[in-house]
Amino acid sequence: MAHSRTARRRWTAAIGLTGVAALALSACAQSDRGDESGSGKTGGTLTFGAAGAPKLFDPFYATDGETFRVSRQMYEGLVGFKAGTADVEPALATKWESSTDGKTWTFTLKENVKFHDGTPFNAEAVCVNFNRWYNQKGAAQSEAVSQYWLDNFGGFADTPDKPSLFKSCAAKDPKTAVVELTSATSQFPSVLGFTSFSISSPEALKKYDADNVVAAGDAFTYPAYANEHPTGTGPFKFGKFDKANNVVEIVRNDDYHGTKAKLDKVVFKIIPDETARKQALKAGDIDGYDLPNAADWAGLKSDGFDVKVRPPFNVLYLGINQLNNPKLQDLKVRQALQYAINREQLVKSQLPEGATVATQFMPPTVDGYDKSLTAVKYDVDKAKSLLAEAGASDLTLKFYWPTEVTRPYMPSPKDLYGAIAGDLQKAGIKVETTSKPWNGGYLTDVDNGEPDIFLLGWTGDNGTAHNWVGTFFGRTDNRFNTGKSPWGATLADALAAANAEPDAAKRTKQYEELNKKLMEEYLPAIAISHSPPAIVFKKEIQGVTPSPLTDERFGSASKG
Template sequence: MSNSGTPVRPSPAKKRAALTAGISISALLLTGCVQSQREENTGTEGEGAVDTTFVFAASADPKSLDPAFASDGESFRVSRQIFEGLVGVEPGTADPAPLLAESWETAEDGLSTTFALKEGVTFHDGTDFNAEAVCFNFDRWYNWTGVQQAETVSYYYGSLFRGFADSPEEAVYESCEANGDSEVTINLAKPFAGFVPALSLPAFAMQSPTALEEFSADEIGGSEESPTLSEYALGNPVGTGPFKFDSWEVGQQLELSIYEDYWGDKGQITNTIFRIIDDPQARRQALEAGTIDGYDLVAPADTASLADAGYNIVPRDPFTILYLGMNHAVPELADPLVRQAIAHAIDKQALVDQTLPEGTEVATQFIPDVVDGFNEEVTTYDFDPERAKELLAEAGYPDGFEVQFNYPTNVSRPYMPTPEQVFTNLTAQLGEVGITVTPAPAAWSPDYLNQVQGTPDHGLHLLGWTGDYNDTDNFIGVFFGQEKLEFGFNNPELFAALTEARGMTDREEQTAAYEEINEQIAEFNPAIPLAHPAPSLAFAPRVTSYPASPVNDEVFTDIELSE
């Protein structure tokens, strides 16, 4: 998307120096600057004072400060500090828990849920959080039109709620009723068993109606392939969370400070700085230089040496999937024999051993084994280069063929800490069976996701997913529940099966249905599940506790610091 290189709003009076990724001298020069910031933000004075500025290295800029128009982890990491939803996540799990809603009750037919709202909560601009604000947000999403509906813009709402006000026959959402200030009822047009846990997504966080209107949050320009963000999404986000937005210098850093009227526990941290460092080695150097307190997506080769040096390594339980996408709009990839050949050409265990973190599991399907519907007997395509060559010959490509291979640069993802290494590994494996790739690298933000998800101009490609909550639809429903430019296929039978399963309220019936669907997906082989990586974070010794979450639901008020 069109994040420019200039600040969106003026920085605070004391501008912070930026860390240039990959240049270790820059990291050292910043030490004094960061130290001065921290001296201004200590919780007490004298010996034993706790430094209350927390500096975290992000692997990329957020794509959007409006979480409703975001789908990437770096946007959501920031959003979780600024915003809150009706539903949160039980710490350390993927299960839903009360947040701005203290409780809820769903009707037997699954078509309405009534939420009892927390009272005395305000948005950062002083606007009251109440039932009317909830309805404002739900109706906002439902009434998007044009480019606002594009997959590159409102990815989650489109994937989970399926339709908008101009297509009510497809829509899951129907209406919202404010029952006084502290109770609200959401009515659905169709059953959606994952409705409540889905609300834990930052994309469905509550945002200030006042700010959304004042800063024209829905004025999305550009095209589906290259959308441009609103004034709100570029520098005026307003939520109810523990931290409020201060400034964003694109490509350098983003700053937040504690919201003094926050309704909950504010913890130790008063100021948070997200420093943008896209290179894993540069993030490690910054940690070692003392210019950051921690970072995510530690390169697999660095975990042991950092731990030996006294840094705190915090692993996450794997709740991810890395896959090799195949765009069926490409004639060769539309052939099921070719897709089977590609699957047989890949040695997943070698890929895991050589490029992914310790603890990563080889994937047989698009959900981890802890998610309902995991099929122990699913069809697999074992590593067999000779079988791959036979299938290519049967498909009419005895000498192989050439195909574009898209992969991201300047980013690390939880499911893929080092994309270039994964690309190189897979390229070599495909070459062994005669498939030659044309490399098509692109910077993650803003180019890669827009190209792969918003245009037909791609071939093989690397993407993945960190589960947002423990629901099967959040994985395979999001991937394969409807036509997508990413995959370029139309499979009405699969779409119908997934639509039916997501509406089932009987857990056993739904689990059995998803087991069958996972077999259906395996036989169709629209893309290749590669691995369930187990990402790690690294922290300075002063970070004594970090709330690692399998779904990245990590709020910095829960961090514990020793100095």
């Protein structure tokens, strides 16, 4: 998520049909996330070096990784993901089942659960949350605000021109919530494990005016709930956000319904520079940080730190915006960019051991990956030839790259930008450079179509093909502006059809064929690499399981 899990813009075809057989998943064990914590010491503070400040603390409005990192410690959803995997497991729901048509989902809820404000969690609370999401108004309907809802559920109650996947929620009894969908989708119920769809206290939502989002130009201001009073059911609860000292603090929830957190509190110390985070770890000022530079792994290990390497479940790509520069609408020009980039050298020089050149926009572990595709080899002469054929030998591109961020697929944006820009220039492509902070203009500019090319990527939220290529290209009004291409609508329709296919084998074949077309006929962006990211801690920190979804939970952590 991921991911987002993500300051990651999700462009998905929100509604898709898939035949869903009657499904009943249950767990004999409750969703107690502390079960793997071992016999670590109780008490103490874990100080984690964060790359940036959280945007806010209401996960429904979140889009960035730092917000999700903090929020997932305080909130829970109906389902979650098993530690260290992308597999769905029970969380606030102990089991669930669907109707044969996949439109009606019945969730049996965990009992004796309370929100941080002491109010009870029950089926009514579940429905309050679903109805809150569905009934967003005004500025809150913006894609910059309710992004995850729009991209995964579609429209709102008052947007008949944009229908929603969600139809209704009913509390059959206090421990049974029934969710009705307008159609079946391969994304359900795993989508409910996304941090954005965590369950908030209905009382706190009302008390702190949670939906009062106000637009001010391209920016938004958020209410007290999002800034000061986030209220979930998780093992930690909100302490404070000390903006003067760049510190976020969460404290143990002593009334937690599962295995209680061992730590007294977790402090997120905001240190934007990756080198500064490394220095802070070595100095003992922090206990860990995410995404250490791959060049530092060996040194960190030799210094006695625990470098936990996650499985590669991401893709880095060079985004191509076809809106502003008509030359980029020519396939030969986009192919020239692909030949111009020395991806093998980039992987060797800029990414950690285990990174690979991407042949498509999903990793090999996802069903629908086309094994027949091979990586396009670096060929600067071929790039120049294609540009000449397209009448674009004088090509100039606005190239954007982000500062104040590290991502699992992009550990050092500056270095990756430098390598790619240098390759493009060798092919005769002029580069006009713009760099902006990740949460300080970069993502906004990308979403507004300012750059011609840009660095971005994706860490999967789950293991479905639609979560990858559907996210990127499932709509024509995406950040690549494929609507400017004659094939944009055809691609979007084909992705929707694949997601709608009830037969799993046929669906996989459809995605394989689509991946081939994406790389050979459409090429809306350049897939660069898959990279195994790491997270590093002092040896005394125990009980944190590295997640391919970057979904690490600190409830099971202890400090020796």
